[in-house]
Amino acid sequence: MRLLIVEDEKRLAVSLARGLTAEGFAVDVVHDGLEGLHRACDGAYDLVVLDIMLPGMNGYRVCAALRAAGHEVPILMLTAKDGEYDEAEGLDTGADDYLTKPFSYVVLVARVRALLRRRAGAGSPVVTVGSLRMDTAARRVHRGEEEIALTAKEFAVLEQLVLRAGQVVSKAEILEHVWDFAYDGDPNIVEVYVSTLRRKLGTASIRTMRGAGYRLEAL
Ligand code: CA
Numbered sequence: 001m002r003l004l005i006v007e008d009e010k011r012l013a014v015s016l017a018r019g020l021t022a023e024g025f026a027v028d029v030v031h032d033g034l035e036g037l038h039r040a041c042d043g044a045y046d047l048v049v050l051d052i053m054l055p056g057m058n059g060y061r062v063c064a065a066l067r068a069a070g071h072e073v074p075i076l077m078l079t080a081k082d083g084e085y086d087e088a089e090g091l092d093t094g095a096d097d098y099l100t101k102p103f104s105y106v107v108l109v110a111r112v113r114a115l116l117r118r119r120a121g122a123g124s125p126v127v128t129v130g131s132l133r134m135d136t137a138a139r140r141v142h143r144g145e146e147e148i149a150l151t152a153k154e155f156a157v158l159e160q161l162v163l164r165a166g167q168v169v170s171k172a173e174i175l176e177h178v179w180d181f182a183y184d185g186d187p188n189i190v191e192v193y194v195s196t197l198r199r200k201l202g203t204a205s206i207r208t209m210r211g212a213g214y215r216l217e218a219l
Helices: 010-022 033-041 059-068 087-092 105-119 152-163 171-178 189-201
Strands: 002-006 026-030 047-051 075-079 097-100 126-129 132-135 140-143 146-148 206-209 213-216
Touching: 002 010, 002 033, 002 171, 010 026, 010 105, 026 033, 033 047, 033 059, 047 059, 047 105, 059 075, 075 105, 097 105, 126 152, 132 152, 152 171, 152 189, 152 213, 171 189, 171 213, 189 206
Parallel strands: 002 026, 002 047, 047 075, 075 097
Antiparallel strands: 126 132, 132 140, 140 146, 206 213
């Protein structure tokens, strides 16, 4: 899952990005509202964390502009504690949720995951494909009774396939949602992760659709 953080407090932005990256998210950071709007309009993001007081364009306007342009990406707004900014106003402009600063990192991650689940239309964090069971909240994967140990990145790649099980997911889509824009390495890295996942899950599970991508089938 790929996240965009629009936050001008650089230390906060960097520490959020570091924490979320360690959990397997691909994270891009910008410090300016206008740049945030442009990036968010690219449409590759699964969620945007949006501060309100920003140079360039404030968070309310970024949010309203995104919604006016028809983008439905979930938006988690960060509001200041001083009450100068009204949470209701944030929700009115189309934000999906808000957090008041200072907030606990654990709460932020829980809200991010809840919004991503809601967006995927999944009421439960547990997704089952055949004998494969993925708990997107606890970050655990089981095949039958056996737990499969995955790295954060392996989990993120598998998540893309699980959430669209039975459909073809292109290599570009996986790359876009699992790696951030700072990644300028070989796009074939996706193949490396898929072959590791095959080894861990069982070879027949992830089919290569020649020239199109991959498809996860029930195990
Ligand atoms: Ca700010």
